[in-house]
Amino acid sequence: MHSSDPGTIHIVGAGLAGLAAAERVSRSHRAVAIHEATAQAGGRCRSYHDQTTGMVIDNGTHLLLSGNRAALSFTEAIGSRSGLRGPGEAQFPFIDIASGEQWTLRFGDSRFPWWVFDKERRVPQTGIVDYLPLARLAWATADKPLGEVMDCRGAIYDRFVGPLLLAALNIAPQEGSAKLAGAIVRETLALGGQACRPLLAYEGLGSVFVEPAIAHLRERGVAIVFEDELIELLFGNGRVSRLKFARQTVDLGVNDAVILAVPPYVATNLVPGLITPSSFRGIVNAHFRIDPPAHLPPMLGVINGTCEWIFPLSGRISATISDAGRLFDMPRTELAQTMWNDIAKVAGLPSTLPPWQIVRERRATFAATPEENARRPTAETSWENLFLAGDWTQTGLPATIEGAIRSGYRAADIADHRLRAAA
Numbered sequence: 001m002h003s004s005d006p007g008t009i010h011i012v013g014a015g016l017a018g019l020a021a022a023e024r025v026s027r028s029h030r031a032v033a034i035h036e037a038t039a040q041a042g043g044r045c046r047s048y049h050d051q052t053t054g055m056v057i058d059n060g061t062h063l064l065l066s067g068n069r070a071a072l073s074f075t076e077a078i079g080s081r082s083g084l085r086g087p088g089e090a091q092f093p094f095i096d097i098a099s100g101e102q103w104t105l106r107f108g109d110s111r112f113p114w115w116v117f118d119k120e121r122r123v124p125q126t127g128i129v130d131y132l133p134l135a136r137l138a139w140a141t142a143d144k145p146l147g148e149v150m151d152c153r154g155a156i157y158d159r160f161v162g163p164l165l166l167a168a169l170n171i172a173p174q175e176g177s178a179k180l181a182g183a184i185v186r187e188t189l190a191l192g193g194q195a196c197r198p199l200l201a202y203e204g205l206g207s208v209f210v211e212p213a214i215a216h217l218r219e220r221g222v223a224i225v226f227e228d229e230l231i232e233l234l235f236g237n238g239r240v241s242r243l244k245f246a247r248q249t250v251d252l253g254v255n256d257a258v259i260l261a262v263p264p265y266v267a268t269n270l271v272p273g274l275i276t277p278s279s280f281r282g283i284v285n286a287h288f289r290i291d292p293p294a295h296l297p298p299m300l301g302v303i304n305g306t307c308e309w310i311f312p313l314s315g316r317i318s319a320t321i322s323d324a325g326r327l328f329d330m331p332r333t334e335l336a337q338t339m340w341n342d343i344a345k346v347a348g349l350p351s352t353l354p355p356w357q358i359v360r361e362r363r364a365t366f367a368a369t370p371e372e373n374a375r376r377p378t379a380e381t382s383w384e385n386l387f388l389a390g391d392w393t394q395t396g397l398p399a400t401i402e403g404a405i406r407s408g409y410r411a412a413d414i415a416d417h418r419l420r421a422a423a
């Protein structure tokens with residue numbers, strides 16, 4: 001009954017999950033077609049030319065760590081690994097903007113967190129025992145809000161664990177899922193400095209994650225169609241039988257499959273009965289056109305400021321604020337000035353605003369609470385040829401590039417396996 005045609009895998013959504021899925025499938029003999037609703041790939045991880053500042057900016061400065069193995073292997077595969085750079089060692093400089101105090105966490109270069117035993121390298125005013133809750137967190141099994149499983153107060157929390165988990169979970173850590181926080185500890189901190197080296201796309205996210213991916217996929221014969229929004233999935237005999245896009249309809253053959261790599265609020269409208277995370281948290285990014293002073297470190301954690309992380313990049317300084325819903329209604333100029341005041345203070349620059357742009361992403365990530373984490377579906381669905389990908393699917397990680405790419409790889413592997421078994 002099944003033809004010898006290996007079939008086509010249709011990937012809907014060209015965010016990182018969709019691009020990673022396409023990269024994985026394109027290694028096989030199957031045909032791949034990507035359908036993206038907008039005119040641009042990258043989704044929540046993209047660069048664009050901003051007319052106000054005359055710069056190419058990112059929707060948000062994205063931080064990776066050297067332990068993000070899927071993200072790194074994706075960039076290896078598409079040939080852009082060298083575009084991710086950072087300090088040679090796992091170093092995290094911080095400044096307390098209220099007191100002016102500065103310190104740098106140095107995780108060294110080992111595969112074990114020896115830095116915890118070194119007074120010079122751990123968080124000021126902390127001792128070894130302060131790190132035990134982190135070790136317990138790494139192996140937590142039941143999911144609860146972090147505030148119920150560890151003390152979210154004190155020097156180690158205020159100066160290290162709090163800022164780190166706020167950035168990684170994009171939610172006030174006390175409310176965040178202990179399981180997701182544990183996964184971060186397990187995959188990075190517990191593996192020592194080798195897994196904690198910060199990596200940034202200094203020339204922009206597009207040049208590392210998006211343009212090389214598109215070029216690589218096209219070279220492999222992948223069809224990529226932009227402005228091709230999926231409006232409806234039609235089902236029959238336990239399968240997806242037809243894809244209805246805004247401008248075309250595609251009938252699926254027996255060997256064809258679909259990987260839906262769209263945001264959760266789009267997926268729930270397309271897939272009957274699908275449960276997904278349904279509450280989100282925002283992120284604010286500001287970009288200022290100015291040459292960063294040479295004395296600034298590659299990234300700087302800010303305590304007691306409005307900015308949380310400051311990134312001196314090529315011809316600009318960018319700053320990030322996580323779980324930033326409280327700032328979404330602040331007038332834009334006021335927000336830019338408030339953020340610039342922090343930067344000016346730590347960088348020793350005048351308080352006059354340079355050319356700036358603010359990007360507010362309301363639904364930057366799903367809310368990483370235990371309740372929302374429990375709503376994440378697996379890659380498999382009740383339909384034989386329909387698979388899900390995206391940072392909101394069950395990856396075991398918070399909504400991150402690493403999670404998105406792993407989800408794409410996983411959906412591609414499962415789809416391939418299912419089609420092989422059916423052949």
Ligand SMILES: Cc1cc2nc3c(=O)[nH]c(=O)nc-3n(C[C@H](O)[C@H](O)[C@H](O)COP(=O)(O)OP(=O)(O)OC[C@H]3O[C@@H](n4cnc5c(N)ncnc54)[C@H](O)[C@@H]3O)c2cc1C
Binds near residue numbers: 261364399
């Ligand atoms: C401001 C900001 C800062 C961040 N910082 C970090 C960070 O520092 N480190 C980190 O690891 N992660 C960070 N993240 C998270 C990271 O960007 C995401 O986890 C990742 O990009 C999600 O990729 P995705 O493919 O799962 O989803 P998306 O990027 O949302 O991709 C979904 C795609 O589907 C398309 N689509 C939607 N509907 C349809 C339709 N009907 N038909 C066809 N296509 C459709 C969309 O246009 C989009 O291209 C940040 C996110 C934001 C917003």
